Amino acid sequence: MLKVSPVADYPTEAGCFLRGNDYSPVAVVVLLNAPYGTLPPEVQSIPPEIEKLVRVAIETGAALSGTLQTENIGIEKIVCNVVGNPNIRYLILCGKEVSGHNSGTALKALIKEGINDKRTIVGSQAVTPYLFNTPLGAIKRFRGQTTLVDLTEEMNSEIIAKAVWSCYQENPTPFQGLSLCDPGAFVETGLSCRLTWKVKHPEEIESWEIDGEFLKKIKEPLEKKVGEPMKGNERIVSLTKRLLKVTEELAGIARLCIEELERPEEALREKSLEEVKPQLPIPIREEPLTEEELYFVNQLRGYRGVLAAFKALDRDICHDGCSLPAAVISASKRLKNLKVSLDKSFLPDKKKEKIRKELEEFEEALQGLPQDTSQPCQKTVGNCTIGSGCFANASLDLLKLVTEPALRSNV
Amino acid sequence: MNTYFKNQLRGYDVVLATLGGFSEDICRNCIGLSGAQTKVIKGLKKLRMDLEGSLIPEMEKEKILIRVESFLKVAEGLKLAEEVSCQKTSSLCKIGPGCFPLGALELMNQITEPTTSPEKEVRKMAKLICEVCGAEEPIPVVH
Numbered sequence: 001m002l003k004v005s006p007v008a009d010y011p012t013e014a015g016c017f018l019r020g021n022d023y024s025p026v027a028v029v030v031l032l033n034a035p036y037g038t039l040p041p042e043v044q045s046i047p048p049e050i051e052k053l054v055r056v057a058i059e060t061g062a063a064l065s066g067t068l069q070t071e072n073i074g075i076e077k078i079v080c081n082v083v084g085n086p087n088i089r090y091l092i093l094c095g096k097e098v099s100g101h102n103s104g105t106a107l108k109a110l111i112k113e114g115i116n117d118k119r120t121i122v123g124s125q126a127v128t129p130y131l132f133n134t135p136l137g138a139i140k141r142f143r144g145q146t147t148l149v150d151l152t153e154e155m156n157s158e159i160i161a162k163a164v165w166s167c168y169q170e171n172p173t174p175f176q177g178l179s180l181c182d183p184g185a186f187v188e189t190g191l192s193c194r195l196t197w198k199v200k201h202p203e204e205i206e207s208w209e210i211d212g213e214f215l216k217k218i219k220e221p222l223e224k225k226v227g228e229p230m231k232g233n234e235r236i237v238s239l240t241k242r243l244l245k246v247t248e249e250l251a252g253i254a255r256l257c258i259e260e261l262e263r264p265e266e267a268l269r270e271k272s273l274e275e276v277k278p279q280l281p282i283p284i285r286e287e288p289l290t291e292e293e294l295y296f297v298n299q300l301r302g303y304r305g306v307l308a309a310f311k312a313l314d315r316d317i318c319h320d321g322c323s324l325p326a327a328v329i330s331a332s333k334r335l336k337n338l339k340v341s342l343d344k345s346f347l348p349d350k351k352k353e354k355i356r357k358e359l360e361e362f363e364e365a366l367q368g369l370p371q372d373t374s375q376p377c378q379k380t381v382g383n384c385t386i387g388s389g390c391f392a393n394a395s396l397d398l399l400k401l402v403t404e405p406a407l408r409s410n411v
Numbered sequence: 412m413n414t415y416f417k418n419q420l421r422g423y424d425v426v427l428a429t430l431g432g433f434s435e436d437i438c439r440n441c442i443g444l445s446g447a448q449t450k451v452i453k454g455l456k457k458l459r460m461d462l463e464g465s466l467i468p469e470m471e472k473e474k475i476l477i478r479v480e481s482f483l484k485v486a487e488g489l490k491l492a493e494e495v496s497c498q499k500t501s502s503l504c505k506i507g508p509g510c511f512p513l514g515a516l517e518l519m520n521q522i523t524e525p526t527t528s529p530e531k532e533v534r535k536m537a538k539l540i541c542e543v544c545g546a547e548e549p550i551p552v553v554h
Contacts, residue, residue, distance in 0.1 A: 294505055298505065298506045301433075301436050301437075301506065301511065302506070302511070304432045304433065304435060304436055305429045305432040305433045305511050305514075305515060306429075306432075307432060308428045308429050308431055308432025308433075309425050309428055309429040309432070309515070309518070311428060312424050312425045312427075312428030312429070313425055315424075316421055316424065316425070317421075385414050385417070385418060385524060386418045386421065386422070386521055386522040386523065386524060387521070387522060387523030387524035388523060389520070389521025389522060389523055390521060391421070391422070391425050391518060391521055394517075394518050394521050395425065395429065395518065398429070398511065398514050398515065400509075401506060401507070401509030401510070401511060401514045402506045402507060402509065403506065403507030403508065403509060404505055404506060404507035
């Protein structure tokens with residue numbers, strides 16, 4: 001039996017679903033019956049019986065299992081995610097119909113009838129069953145790739161589990177009048193598509209999107225002026241003006257094309273400067289192999305923030321107070337203890353050296369901060385008016401956020 | 412400088428610096444830092460609104476506004492990866508249940524005084540209401 005890998009960015013669309021076995025032939029859609037006009041399900045609590053169905057389906061072995069609320073975007077997300085995985089051959093639809101949206105009937109109608117030239121699901125009873133955002137190829141593929149197992153109004157988790165199980169049997173298995181078995185992956189490779197496809201391909205205009213009325217308006221002045229068709233010079237001037245405008249726009253496009261071809265690197269750079277936010281190098285830290293190493297790595301992470309906070313406080317009135325110096329001294333002491341622990345540790349020398357270097361850098365930075373605790377408390381002298389709290393002490397307490405691995409006795 | 416704004420600015424200064432420190436680490440890829448950044452930006456914008464509605468002298472207002480704007484720039488410029496996700500979920504952050512960026516944000520909780528923003532400019536129009544018909548009448552001016 002042929003099984004293939006889903007597309008690299010599968011599942012391409014985020015949503016309220018769980019991902020299970022990518023090689024399973026079945027996806028489960030549980031209708032989420034929430035009142036029409038309520039907020040999307042992501043920000044609401046899912047009823048426990050719905051959650052149970054989603055869970056049971058994924059635990060029984062579905063590739064994807066999630067909820068559906070809307071008859072347009074919701075269905076489009078399902079289409080995108082299903083066509084990304086050619087192994088999905090069945091779509092089990094269950095749960096109570098979504099009142100107002102009628103998403104269940106819309107999904108059934110989509111699989112049965114498809115969409116018309118205005119991207120409306122044919123035969124759907126839903127209010128707005130429009131699939132404006134997914135490529136036509138994906139919708140066609142979705143209909144060809146999947147078979148619907150209609151369990152609408154079914155809320156019994158055992159039946160859903162049985163349906164899922166039946167779909168991945170190697171031999172034909174009867175289920176509610178259907179004969180289900182895993183036919184293997186769809187013959188064509190997966191399609192990677194997203195709802196934002198049209199944002200990236202604005203040039204893909206379909207004929208129905210062109211406003212006929214608008215075209216008529218453009219045409220009118222050429223043919224009529226105060227009810228009379230333009231004649232002679234008047235018509236020629238009008239035509240010429242329009243041609244001139246078209247020519248200017250074409251010249252602009254041509255210039256851009258030439259620039260891009262002659263100086264591809266510069267064009268690319270300019271484009272990237274305009275459109276792409278410069279990517280920052282992502283800090284890469286070798287993952288600690290042992291708990292001992294993790295302990296030191298976590299401590300260092302904490303010190304990085306604490307030190308930054310101390311430096312900021314040093315620019316403030318805390319510079320002349322006593323709390324910052326006390327906190328600095330305390331941090332220095334802990335750092336020294338950490339160094340002692342490092343020396344005693346069984347870490348490889350190379351790693352020890354690396355950690356020691358960072359510790360020393362922090363130590364050096366701490367040395368540059370105030371350590372004279374004889375200075376007056378800034379609250380007492382009336383300069384610090386934030387209340388009973390203290391920025392310096394709270395900054396040092398950031399180290400307390402590190403609770404794992406457990407604190408070593410010699411620190 | 413007005414105490415409320417002075418304290419808030421002190422707080423944001425240290426919070427931003429701390430977040431900056433953590434952004435040098437794996438927190439840069441973390442949704443925790445991204446969330447903290449959003450909260451700081453929102454907080455600063457609220458501070459700006461409070462400032463605009465306050466009765467403090469214009470010159471002082473301007474001074475504070477400059478600092479708020481500069482903090483906003485710093486907050487928006489915090490180093491963050493384009494796509495962030497919780498580093499605990501990704502098993503890269505193993506410090507325990509705590510979260511550094513959120514901890515940094517909590518430094519603002521050290522400020523407990525003054526409890527509210529300064530009084531906002533409120534204009535009330537006094538009116539007299541006719542006892543007989545209920546119609547509103549302007550207050551008579553005494554010369």
